[in-house]
Amino acid sequence: MVDVTKADRMAVGQGSALADTLDRFRRSSEFVIMPILALIVSGLLFSIFLLALGKSPADFFSLVWRGGFGTSFSWQNTLVRSSPLIFTALCVAIPARLGLVIIGGEGALVLGGFAAAAIAIPMIPWAPSFLLLPVMALAAIIAGGIWIGLVGALRHYRGVNETIASLLLFYIAVSILNFFVEGALRDPSDPNKPSTMPIGRDNMIGAIPGTDVHWGLVFGIVLATLLYLLMNRTTFGFAARITGGNLRAAQAQGLPVGKLMVISCAIAGACAGLAGFFEVAAIHGKANASLIAGYGFTGILVSFLARHNPLVIVPVAIFLGGIAASGGLIQRRMDLPDATVLVLQGLIFVVLLVSETFYGRLPFFRSKGDL
Template identity: 75%
Template sequence: MTATSPAEVNAIPLRPMGDLLARLGRSAEAILIPLFALVAAAILFSIFLLVLGKSPAQFFSLLWLGGFGTPFSWTNTLVRAGPLIFTALCVAIPARLGMVVIGGEGALVLGGFAAAAIAIPFIGWAPPLVVMPLMAIAAILSGAAWIGLVGVLRHYRGVNETIASLLLFYIAVAIMNFFVEGALRDPGNPNKPSTPTIGKENMVGAIPGLDVHWGLAVAVVLAVLVWVLMNRTTFGFAARITGGNVRAARAQGLPVGRLIVISCALAGACAGLAGYFEVAAIQGRANASIAAGYGFTGILVAFLARQNPLAIIPVAIFLGGITAAGGLIQRRMGMPDATVQVLQGLMFLVLLVSETLYGRIPFLRPRSA
């Protein structure tokens, strides 16, 4: 989250002090208010735990231990941070145009499935140098088409993008199940319907020195690129104008429809990549396990990061840690696996309530105006 402030300050050259103070105050707000919301959510969750007769102290120490306490937990955390960055970008890019797209999980599932499916005819004989890019491209294109479709429906038919994207998630899961249970089912895996494995040689390896696959590095680079695109190019500028006021953008002659569709397609491509890495670095095949909820946690990541692509990186690591600690909490405290989901939902709610505080905290509001 701290990543925003230096960049924001650098963005303004020499200007009157009042303006600088105003911008500093705004960045301070953007960091302090979400932090405050997290603390408030932690307090509320502690009360919830106390009502259930569990120890909040034990819960939060396990959360720390399972997410950030040991090198092993850091590995777990970072493995989860990668897909969260991708899926959060899938929310943050359309958000710049004023759209709430929540179907990233659908693009992830379809992207992962497309990657696994396109590899099938090549398994065993084609060199990985051919198969791996092919898989990644299939994932990117199918993800882009999936969320791009949401953009098309929104712009040309006026269909609400939030509902459409969530419906497309259910349809994506149905498409994958249809093939995984039928035509593309691996007969060698009777217990869990899956596509055939893509083979060891086509798997994505680990970043040297870390026990984390390359997906994390790609995600971080992509987040930086999206930040540059959205804040330092005419495309990003036009997108932000469209998000601020569609009519003004139209009056300026901006190609609103193209901006919406391209942004949605980019967003879907990000989520599709998350699916590619889930298949090519973790599962090795496509099955129901790739719909692990990263798309939904990614929504929370994007909102916590206030839709800023750079802020998404630390927030994704933070929430990756919480997700990673889920198993440990489940085992040690005998709590259901939905515990982390409850905590995340509560964080999301309190965060949205905290939006009401912007511009209303006296000591953060400069008097220069």
């Protein structure tokens, strides 16, 4: 009789453990299913927009696939565009762990690219590429880190809203770039487009063997992995999550909230600065207005779609990079502006923000004890 009772208790315990596991799975699946649903809803709304223009949604999405992922050339074009998106999305994701909304990563990218090009100018005549490129990267990291780190300092010490501060600093960064490339650092041999002097083809970062994709993609994936470990497997990341979850509780526990904010923002800015470095050293070969390509703002969408998870940022950046890469094909085949894909990205962002209001409210994703 005793054995039967033990068996019954074990069965009940196993059933309870299974139910708890299912509840946890259902709650965690919300963070995967909701972004996917947001993408589906965005696609449906955009289809209505296309129908109103007299265009076929099926043709549009077919061209998006073909232009972004359909061929080897498309894939390489997508991966080239994905590289800066990974860096700028990390610029949003790291401060987001502390509850900070940084939207000025484009400014750190611009300033990082400019700093990399500016420091290279006096070094070009004598420095070999193996010395020049690390110095350029370091200059970009420092410039971007200081720029967004300033946002964290303003937020903690002066109470300035980090979203507004980072956006205003973007315009200041653009003004700094324009001031120098149209003045003291302008290359006189290029009268058409104000630019700094080129760093030279021999000093540029090459492509991954067998592809046209530069090494920035590899650095972005490695950096995303390292930052995931930092934010999820270290005491720094744990303290950052505590601060983001409850600022007053973090202060009550004696956590250095100000230092956490400044360091996290500096790390974020360094990531965006690296994006600027690779744009100069691997794509343009010099600093000019081409650095202002919108990667910093698209990175916001990438980070939100990835739920600020550095590892998930990589595939999401590739996905949105593919959409952006298809713009030219859509323009040629459907007689639509190249900016049509920007409309789609904006719609995805709006729907994604609306979907945030449904987290924790849908009965399917809630545990039985919460119903």
